[in-house]
Amino acid sequence: MLKHDVPASLVVFLVAVPLSLGIALASGAPPAAGLVAAVVGGVVAGALGGSVVQVSGPAAGLSLVVAELVDTYGWRATCGITLMAGVVQLLLGGLRVARAALGVSPAVVHGMLAGVGAVIALSQLHIVLGGTPQRSALENIVELPGQIARNHSHAVMAGTLTIAVLMAWSRIPRLKVVPAPLAALVVATVVATLLGWDLTRVDLGAGFSGLQGPLLPKGDWHAIAGAVLLVALLAGVESLLTCVASNRLHDGPRADLDRELTAQGAANLVSGALGGLPVAGVVVRTTTNVRAGARSRWSAVLHGVWVLLFTAAFAWMIALIPLEALAALLLFIGVQMVNLAHVRNLRGHREVPVYVVTMGGVVFIGLAEGVAIGLGLAALLALRRLAWVSVDVRDTGEGRRRVAVTGSLTFLGVPRLTEALAAVPPGAGVELDLHLDFMDNAAFEALHAWRLEHERGGGAVDVDEVHGDWYAAGVSGARMFPARIPPRHERWWLPWAYRRTARPPLPAGGHDAAVHPDVPMPDLLHGTREFQRRTAPLVRPLLHRMARGQTPSHLFVTCADSRIVPNIITASGPGDLFTVRNVGNFVPRAPSAPPDDSVAAAVEYAVTVLGVRTITVCGHSGCGAMAALLGEVPDLPALRSWLRHGRQSLARFVAHPGDEDDAGPLDRLCRVNVIQQLDNLRTYPFVDALVRSGDLELAGLYFDIGAARVHLLDRERFTPVPELSGG
Template sequence: MLRHDLPASLVVFLVAVPLSLGISVASGAPLAAGLVAAVVGGIVAGALGGSVVQVSGPAAGLSLVVAELVQVYGWRATCMITLMAGVLQLLLGMFRVARAALAVSPAVVHGMLAGVGIVIALAQLHIVLGGQPQRSALENLLELPEQIINNHAHGVAAGVLTIVVLLVWTRLPKLKVVPAPLAALVIASLTAVALGWDITKVDLTGGFGSAAGPLWPKGDWHAIVGAVVLVAVLAGVESLLTCVAADRMHDGPRADLDRELTAQGAANLISGTLGGLPISGVVVRTTTNVRAGARSRWSAVLHGMWVLLATLAFASIIGLIPLEALAALLLFIGVKMVNLGNAKDLSGHGEMPIYFVTMGAVVVIGLAEGIVIGLGLAAIIALRRLTWVSVEVQQHAGRWRIAVTGSLTFLGVPRLSEALRTIPTGAPVDLDLHVDFMDHAAFETLHAWRLEHERTGGTVDIDELHDDWYSAAANGTRVYPAKSPPQLDRWYLPWAYRRGAADPVSEDLLTGTREYHRRTAPLVQPLLTRLARKQTPSHLFITCADSRIVPSLITASGPGDLFTVRNIGNLVPRYGSAPLDDSVAAAVEYAVKVLGVRTITVCGHSGCGAMVALLGEAPELPSVQRWLRHGRQSLARFVAESPGEEIGPLDRLCRTNVLQQLDNLRTYPMVEGLERAGELELTAMYFDIGTARVHALSEEEPLSPVPELRTG
């Protein structure tokens, strides 16, 4: 294991040192405080944490909170707040509430980090340009033109050089072995020494001794408690979200979130005691760790040890780093924190406003206020979705249909009442309720209208397609206490079972399409968006064109699962057979060579009309008769076999035909070669329409049911 973790720990160490120093600068803390947090985060959180690959340390996302605390209470009091935040995290971890942190909208978290990134970038830009950051992001922005015009000192050159190296380094593949932050600081430092630039250098002469211990903060205890909770929650949420993201990056053991939160609490308690910055799981270091090949928690622990040794042994060398170069590094990190890719991912779920509102509020108002505003907006949007209701009214041949979909609460009563007023007095009405919740106000509105409509000669037929919310309330029985899982509106039923008797058949397709757009498209759109660029089906599914066979229904498959070929009789022409027909061969060739399917399934069914024709009842259809020549082998096999089973000749031929098509597939050299090599599997299925059962076919067992999934 160490042969993977040791080199990975060195890579993370090279990334952690410059970032820890930079975050100390942004936080207004002693430079050694960031290194203390890196050591403690690596050793303590790494050894005790719930994730085997997560790397913890000082995080840029917490720097604004720390900077404000340092200004209000001073550095040593901030250390005490960090210590108490660690105690709170320990308690939360022991009470196993870590999963609750995942209820925070990722849009708020990403928006908060983006806002913090902008604030950091604007503040550090002033240091790069040789000036001093102002008290707020807006003031920094207003003062920026003057800084650009008036400051052209050596420190500016060091900062600009650092940014140039950071931008160029990642574009040079052969140099990626050395992390870009380390390379940028080394080059800027060596250039400053060689050219004798007048710069401000990092002061680590006191080593870890310069990181003073905690003192009790003075001030309003309400504000102090609020600060402790803010640090604990922000650090905890960022750690747990990073933990969840880390699980997607590796194939090792899954993370224990409660253990991770407890470990973060222990690390913050120790870091605050030793005079270090607050600690959380860090995405940049964790991603670097996984990409470097880490397999266990030893990588994080070793990286902390390397930081400790480097600080003790090479403090004088670290002291050569220009502060302007560290500011440039933080500027670069701040810009990278504004990840528009996250905003794009959120757009498909309608959460982009949360992202930008949170980001803007953090920049303009403040971190805590921005988070509260973001959470409030997320709650409003969630409430709106939970109470969404659709009321549609249609009229065909004098009969009216009202379809109510969603959550029918008092918020939807105005829309419902408006729709009900459009129904003429005395008209027959079909009321379809596809609601997952109905409150008392909505029930009273609906029930009063129904009674009045029936009193004036109308009829109301109510069909509840979901739960019986209306009938339960009307009968005075207990209404379900919570919303039940949503279901689609009987999508599996044929059109004839869903339309009114007088509805024209010609409108079925358009009506079905409108139904799809209204109900199904919003549900499948996020999935299809991900599948739009490429298909990766696992099966080639060859079945009959019979309208009663619905492949996705009988296999419970979804978009992207099955590459489907349908023809009369689910036939596969033999390789090179006459009459020539390349349609099936082209599909097999494309599925195997381009899509890389691992299974080809031929699925037949009971009562197949093509098999009826092969038994001697062929219709006078020339094209059909030519196509059915590809079924001669099936007929010959059927004649050669003894009946053996108490089934009719038609069903026996339908099953024999499926097995014969597997033999026909094996006449294709590419199929035969892949099957022999174990890279392709051929399977046979048979669907009994009358019983709605799917069976597996084989030479040994001509008909065996597909095993059912059992629970309990």
């Protein structure tokens, strides 16, 4: 494992050092504080975390918060806030609420990061130009033209060189072994030193030993508590989202989010106590870690060790780095944080407004305010979607209209509903399809009043509810529970007699049975209309592809009994089964007299032309044909002739009557009959040859109608088909 993790840790270490220094610069913290956070994020969060590949450290997304805290309370008090935020994260991890953080809209998170990136880029651009960042993004924008107009040759050249290396480095495959941030800082430092540029250098001071411990912040405790919660939540959410994203990057153990949140809390507690920046899971370092071949958490831990050793032994090298080069690195990172790929992903879900508003709020108002505005807008859009309803009215010909109402029908949708229903001509027949997951009282009353009025005017309204009996419950006064129920997406298999339409009570003096609420859908024509309306649009693309030919895998021989529906008991669809149905699921023997060409032709065509690989004979309990064999055959000449093909089954049953504790004689004969039909199939030479060669399999099934259970049959066993475990 270490042969993969050690090289990966070195790559991540080379990325972490320049980024940690740059984030400390953007946060207004001592440079060593960024390195402390990198060490603690690697060692503590890496060892205790819930992901085996996530790398934690100082995060650019928190730099604005830290900068405001440093400006308000001072650096040591900010360390105290970081420590307290770690305690809050520990408590949240102990309460196992980590998954609740995933309920935050990604549009808000990405908008927040984009806003932070824009603010970082604007502020660091002034440093690259040799100036000083202003207090707000708006002021930075206002001051930018004047800053550009001034002559800052050395600073501009150092920043331009750094950005040029960053952009070119990743495009040269052979150079990718060295991380681009490290290469850019090395090149800028070497060139600036050789040319003697007048630049500001990183002041590492006394290294780690120069850092001081945390202090309790002074001021309004309400504001301090808010700051602690803000750091804890922002760092926690960013860490958990990175943790979830890391699951898609590797095939190892899945991340434990509660453990990760607890580990982040421990890391922030330690980092704050040692004078470091807040710690969070970082996407850039995590992605680098996985791409470098990391297999376990040892890579993250070792990268922290390398940062510690490097800072202790080579602090003098860090002091050579120009601040303008670090600012250019941060400028480059800030621009990359405005990720247009996220905008494209959000566009399909109509969440771009949340992203834009959050980003704008962070840039022009503040981080906390921008996030709050984004969350509010996301909540409003979610409520709007929950209350969304579509009303579609179509002319189906012959003076009829089809009205489809889809979504959540609340008082907010009543104006749209009444406007659409007003377009239905008086006296027209209406098929009202309600695809609803909720209906409140105001919507029910509007719909019910329209229906009564329409029927008084001579029209007829057939109501069909697909996702729950909301309208029927309103008519009867029953209470729907739960408030939302899953759609009845499998109701197609119900017999016609079990499908009922919800209708209002008869008007005074009414006598038309067609409006009685217990009248079932009675005929085949109604079923075909339902197929055309509801099922055909779903299966049309599939059937269009199958229109030129069929390739079934099974020949399925079963009884003509109306209670046996092969596609239900086998969970198969169009194109799966080539089906033969007859009374008693008989396969007449090849030399039978009189011969039966129908079944023989189906077997022959299925095997030789369609190339099926399995022939299944399926019998069932309570078979009327078997009952006729045991008792008096009805005086029906054709049926009497056909039942001759069951004589071998009856003889086999008599020879082996079964145990006394076995099922009754009728069901035993039903099972014996299946075994006999499998033997009858072997009387066809082409079938027998394929079975002997292993190219064709014969199988027997028995369907217990009362238990709705399928059994496997052969000469020795009678085995229920096991149910699938899990969801």
